[in-house]
Amino acid sequence: MKSNGHPILGILEWLRPGEEERVERLLTDLKTIGVKDVRTGISWADWHTEGGEKWYEWLLPRLAREVQVLPCFHYTPPGLGIAPSECSPPRDPKQYADFLDVFITRFGDFFEWVELWNKPRNPLEWNTTLDPHWLIFCEMVGGAAHWVRTRGKKTVLGASGPMDAQWVRLMCERGVMQYIDAVGIHGFPGTFEFWWDGWNAKIARVRRVLLQHRSKAEIWITETGYSTWRHDERGQIAAFIDAMHAPAERVYWHGAHDLDSTQFSDENKFYSDEREHHFGLRRHDHSEKLLFRLLAQGGVEAVENSAWLGRSNIGARQGKRPVVITGGCGFIGCNLAHALCSRDQPVILYDNFSRAGVEQNAEWLREEHGDLVQLEVADTRDARTLAASIEQAAAVFHFAAQVAVTSSLSAPVYDFDVNARGTVNLLEAVRELRNPPPIIFTSTNKVYGSLEDVDLQLNRERYEPVDEELRACGISEDQRLDFYSPYGCSKGAADQYILDYARTFGLPAVVFRMSCIYGLHQFGTEDQGWVAHFLINALEEQRITIYGDGKQVRDILFVDDLVEALLLARKHIRLLSGQVFNIGGGVENTISLRELLALIGEMNEARPRIRFANWRPGDQRYYVTNFSKFHTATGWSPRIGKFEGVRRLYDWLRRIRITRERMVATG
Numbered sequence: 001m002k003s004n005g006h007p008i009l010g011i012l013e014w015l016r017p018g019e020e021e022r023v024e025r026l027l028t029d030l031k032t033i034g035v036k037d038v039r040t041g042i043s044w045a046d047w048h049t050e051g052g053e054k055w056y057e058w059l060l061p062r063l064a065r066e067v068q069v070l071p072c073f074h075y076t077p078p079g080l081g082i083a084p085s086e087c088s089p090p091r092d093p094k095q096y097a098d099f100l101d102v103f104i105t106r107f108g109d110f111f112e113w114v115e116l117w118n119k120p121r122n123p124l125e126w127n128t129t130l131d132p133h134w135l136i137f138c139e140m141v142g143g144a145a146h147w148v149r150t151r152g153k154k155t156v157l158g159a160s161g162p163m164d165a166q167w168v169r170l171m172c173e174r175g176v177m178q179y180i181d182a183v184g185i186h187g188f189p190g191t192f193e194f195w196w197d198g199w200n201a202k203i204a205r206v207r208r209v210l211l212q213h214r215s216k217a218e219i220w221i222t223e224t225g226y227s228t229w230r231h232d233e234r235g236q237i238a239a240f241i242d243a244m245h246a247p248a249e250r251v252y253w254h255g256a257h258d259l260d261s262t263q264f265s266d267e268n269k270f271y272s273d274e275r276e277h278h279f280g281l282r283r284h285d286h287s288e289k290l291l292f293r294l295l296a297q298g299g300v301e302a303v304e305n306s307a308w309l310g311r312s313n314i315g316a317r318q319g320k321r322p323v324v325i326t327g328g329c330g331f332i333g334c335n336l337a338h339a340l341c342s343r344d345q346p347v348i349l350y351d352n353f354s355r356a357g358v359e360q361n362a363e364w365l366r367e368e369h370g371d372l373v374q375l376e377v378a379d380t381r382d383a384r385t386l387a388a389s390i391e392q393a394a395a396v397f398h399f400a401a402q403v404a405v406t407s408s409l410s411a412p413v414y415d416f417d418v419n420a421r422g423t424v425n426l427l428e429a430v431r432e433l434r435n436p437p438p439i440i441f442t443s444t445n446k447v448y449g450s451l452e453d454v455d456l457q458l459n460r461e462r463y464e465p466v467d468e469e470l471r472a473c474g475i476s477e478d479q480r481l482d483f484y485s486p487y488g489c490s491k492g493a494a495d496q497y498i499l500d501y502a503r504t505f506g507l508p509a510v511v512f513r514m515s516c517i518y519g520l521h522q523f524g525t526e527d528q529g530w531v532a533h534f535l536i537n538a539l540e541e542q543r544i545t546i547y548g549d550g551k552q553v554r555d556i557l558f559v560d561d562l563v564e565a566l567l568l569a570r571k572h573i574r575l576l577s578g579q580v581f582n583i584g585g586g587v588e589n590t591i592s593l594r595e596l597l598a599l600i601g602e603m604n605e606a607r608p609r610i611r612f613a614n615w616r617p618g619d620q621r622y623y624v625t626n627f628s629k630f631h632t633a634t635g636w637s638p639r640i641g642k643f644e645g646v647r648r649l650y651d652w653l654r655r656i657r658i659t660r661e662r663m664v665a666t667g
């Protein structure tokens with residue numbers, strides 16, 4: 001039965017012996033996104049390995065406790081097709097029938113339907129007169145389907161690949177369809193399908209054949225999905241919505257989890273195609289893709305309501321050239337976008353939504369500024385799409401980044417690709433243009449390393465430099481570069497590339513090396529955005545982990561002041577191009593972690609609960625910005641002091657928390 005006019009949504013996952021932990025993760029994920037159907041392959045080869053039976057004895061009841069299982073039994077008749085070796089199906093019809101019989105006898109209580117999946121790969125050869133194997137094949141499917149029905153189960157006829165209505169016609173003509181309750185079809189538009197005229201047309205062709213032969217079989221999409229191998233999560237959303245509008249009874253979406261793309265198996269050619277690795281709703285590092293997050297928020301409806309995310313809006317607006325903000329839906333990006341749009345400046349937010357929660361910022365900007373805001377849900381690693389946005393830019397603010405030192409330690413290659421490669425993609429796109437727009441890039445104080453060479457002394461709740469001048473002014477741009485951690489290296493590389501493209505190719509570009517920025521629309525986590533993270537945890541009465549002794553000192557800069565600095569950098573680009581500037585709250589706005597905790601304690605009327613853990617790699621005990629170079633060039637200095645800024649952020653976080661609670665209470 002369809003739900004809310006949509007096909008029933010299931011997930012397709014191949015589960016192999018020994019993957020108990022993955023099964024548990026899958027079930028948890030399915031619960032989160034509200035999916036109650038799973039299609040999975042039953043491997044004859046696995047069954048016959050040591051421990052194979054035990055695996056299925058565990059798997060079937062475990063799945064059936066939480067979801068409806070569609071077991072899918074694979075068969076390849078002699079002489080036809082090549083099957084992926086992970087399924088290694090039996091080639092003898094008797095073996096196949098026996099296997100089905102044994103399985104239904106042992107586990108029949110755990111499923112209602114059985115899929116007979118015979119994946120002939122070459123539909124052009126479906127000619128029973130030319131190739132007698134087809135006759136054996138039809139007999140085999142018909143015999144198995146008849147037997148499965150006799151055992152009280154309903155049958156799904158597995159799809160051919162590629163799908164062709166002729167295949168269904170052949171089954172009808174050979175009398176197989178009388179034992180079939182549903183016909184499965186496959187399709188991977190945007191990933192594998194080179195010719196695609198839409199689900200409606202595809203399904204209409206099959207339905208016509210069924211009607212001609214008076215078959216009442218349902219039509220199910222037993223396999224579809226979208227590979228994000230080119231980081232195109234927008235395409236995944238669009239493909240999902242498309243499939244959920246297909247005139248089918250069910251859709252099994254492939255799949256829940258990405259595969260490990262570093263492990264290409266030589267013996268298994270099927271998985272040597274990189275596209276195969278990126279079909280998941282979660283990435284291989286378990287992080288959630290946007291589609292997962294939307295499903296978790298409100299199922300298929302939430303995805304549909306976000307259909308605008310799945311469209312490219314580029315070029316939709318006439319008139320003033322837009323400012324492109326990569327990472328434009330993130331914390332700094334959305335604050336800058338708000339300031340620009342408030343001055344009637346259109347913006348393109350180029351963001352892949354990899355940071356959880358930033359879609360709220362996109363919604364907010366759209367509500368505030370309507371079509372002044374264009375959204376391009378895309379990745380800076382996708383050079384072509386990036387270039388198409390950059391082509392129109394009046395200026396480019398490049399913020400898109402992997403932003404956490406911690407994540408860079410667990411996934412350094414990803415960190416490099418996004419931060420270094422993504423930046424070179426952007427520079428190359430700008431270099432192509434006859435009138436290159438100004439680029440403002442946000443680097444980090446991490447390029448100065450852990451500052452071991454700065455002698456420090458302990459002054460009650462905080463570290464401070466022994467050197468008097470340093471204590472009075474902070475760290476200037478003369479500080480020696482010392483990239484520390486993969487994040488330090490990738491941001492440092494990007495920082496140097498920007499400066500060098502300004503020098504070598506004459507691009508108008510400026511680098512800001514920033515310390516800690518905080519402010520509204522920041523969803524700070526333990527890994528990045530510590531002021532917001534402390535406040536959020538305090539409000540939610542969660543314990544805060546302090547890495548080190550908590551006496552480390554930073555200067556903090558309220559985001560509105562940063563936005564002013566960014567706009568000034570664009571305005572004075574001729575003067576500033578090719579230069580780097582340290583930007584932060586400066587000596588007036590320094591705070592140690594312990595001091596922030598005390599401040600929060602006063603505001604929240606309870607001191608946050610804390611625990612201590614070891615220092616993290618590259619943690620600076622002291623970093624305070626000397627911004628006098630930028631001040632001299634533009635007259636800029638921060639206006640919002642630390643007490644006022646922290647109070648503003650605290651009030652905002654409280655407000656959105658109360659609003660959220662009210663929304664939950666009123667349903």
Ligand SMILES: NC(=O)c1ccc[n+]([C@@H]2O[C@H](COP(=O)([O-])OP(=O)(O)OC[C@H]3O[C@@H](n4cnc5c(N)ncnc54)[C@H](O)[C@@H]3O)[C@@H](O)[C@H]2O)c1
Pocket residue numbers: 326327328329330331332333350351352353354355358378379380381398399400401402403418422442443444445491514515516517518529
């Ligand atoms: N917030 C700070 O304290 C701080 C300090 C120093 C430097 N920075 C730098 O400022 C920039 C913005 O930081 P933020 O605090 O706004 O971070 P953020 O995480 O809130 O924003 C980054 C945005 O980039 C997007 N993104 C990530 N990878 C992408 C990719 N490959 N393609 C397209 N979009 C991608 C994310 O979805 C997110 O919306 C980053 O470059 C960061 O390194 C920030």
